[in-house]
Amino acid sequence: MADKKKKLKYKKITEVIIRVIFFIAMPAAFASGFVGVKLIFNAVGQGKPIDPDKLLVLIGLLAFTIVFGRFFCGFVCAFGSLGDFIYFLSGLIQKKIFKRKKQITIPQKASVLLQKLKYVILALIALLCFCGVYSKLTGWNPWDVFSRIMVFKAPADGYILGIIILVLIIIGMAFKKRFFCQFLCPMGALFALMPVLPFTALHRDESSCIKGCKACRMNCPVDIKLGEDILRDGECIACEKCMGVCPKSNISRPEQKLVRNDIIILVIKSVLFFVMGCLLGLCRFF
Numbered sequence: 001m002a003d004k005k006k007k008l009k010y011k012k013i014t015e016v017i018i019r020v021i022f023f024i025a026m027p028a029a030f031a032s033g034f035v036g037v038k039l040i041f042n043a044v045g046q047g048k049p050i051d052p053d054k055l056l057v058l059i060g061l062l063a064f065t066i067v068f069g070r071f072f073c074g075f076v077c078a079f080g081s082l083g084d085f086i087y088f089l090s091g092l093i094q095k096k097i098f099k100r101k102k103q104i105t106i107p108q109k110a111s112v113l114l115q116k117l118k119y120v121i122l123a124l125i126a127l128l129c130f131c132g133v134y135s136k137l138t139g140w141n142p143w144d145v146f147s148r149i150m151v152f153k154a155p156a157d158g159y160i161l162g163i164i165i166l167v168l169i170i171i172g173m174a175f176k177k178r179f180f181c182q183f184l185c186p187m188g189a190l191f192a193l194m195p196v197l198p199f200t201a202l203h204r205d206e207s208s209c210i211k212g213c214k215a216c217r218m219n220c221p222v223d224i225k226l227g228e229d230i231l232r233d234g235e236c237i238a239c240e241k242c243m244g245v246c247p248k249s250n251i252s253r254p255e256q257k258l259v260r261n262d263i264i265i266l267v268i269k270s271v272l273f274f275v276m277g278c279l280l281g282l283c284r285f286f
């Protein structure tokens with residue numbers, strides 16, 4: 001048990017370092033990927049050819065997701081990390097200042113229902129691009145505002161609506177884990193629709209579970225009901241929280257048969273993504 005705690009602590013530290021590096025180095029990766037989605041629907045709607053070079057970031061992100069699951073969402077995306085940090089900060093404030101034992105949050109059932117909203121948003125944006133209207137709707141996109149802030153630039157003129165939406169999203173992030181990712185992110189919707197290779201799926205040995213234990217389910221930031229032996233749920237952001245909290249180490253990935261140490265697996269995936277991101281021009285420094 002002491003060994004497991006130590007391992008978890010090292011994994012947590014490694015995760016924080018990795019996420020800080022990606023947050024600083026590739027803050028606009030999600031927005032760059034989504035440019036590709038908009039280009040595709042714009043081009044289809046207007047009957048124009050697509051410059052394949054402009055789709056490389058999107059192709060890279062989707063290919064990485066097919067091979068490694070939503071690793072990008074779990075560890076790389078700056079907006080996802082921002083959400084986690086704000087939720088953590090909100091919990092701390094509620095506990096220390098308001099003396100709340102339990103953090104205020106949206107119930108799981110409502111959350112599962114609200115997760116469908118992001119598909120509607122993706123479809124709506126696709127439709128607006130297809131009709132050629134989207135490019136005229138400047139100033140509302142909170143990602144653009146966030147991306148500019150991350151490179152120490154003030155939001156462009158006319159981005160008042162984008163700033164207001166960003167503030168509302170940040171408030172939502174304070175009260176629900178992965179608020180934006182679960183309910184609003186069109187890139188998240190696209191990732192969730194992607195197939196993944198079998199070795200990426202989580203395996204849960206339900207037969208040796210502790211009776212009545214729900215630790216994995218209660219700690220899943222995106223409210224996945226971990227009820228089956230092989231878990232392939234598009235909503236899974238590959239954060240591995242369920243693996244960490246399981247008292248019986250019942251949740252694993254097939255890849256762990258090759259490399260037993262999951263910290264090494266995490267570092268390998270991060271290095272692979274970092275190299276890919278640099279080649280795709282996502283890194284601010286290289």
Ligand code: SF4
Pocket residue numbers: 030072073074077078079080081180181182185186187188189
């Ligand atoms: S769901 Fe969207 S905002 Fe959340 S981590 Fe994934 S790409 Fe980023």
Ligand code: SF4
Pocket residue numbers: 219220221222223224226235236237238239240241242243
């Ligand atoms: S806790 Fe487990 S099931 Fe939930 S998102 Fe993270 S990896 Fe996926």
Ligand code: SF4
Pocket residue numbers: 204205206208209210213214215216217226245246247248249250251
């Ligand atoms: S945390 Fe582990 S033991 Fe508990 S229900 Fe989940 S898989 Fe089973």
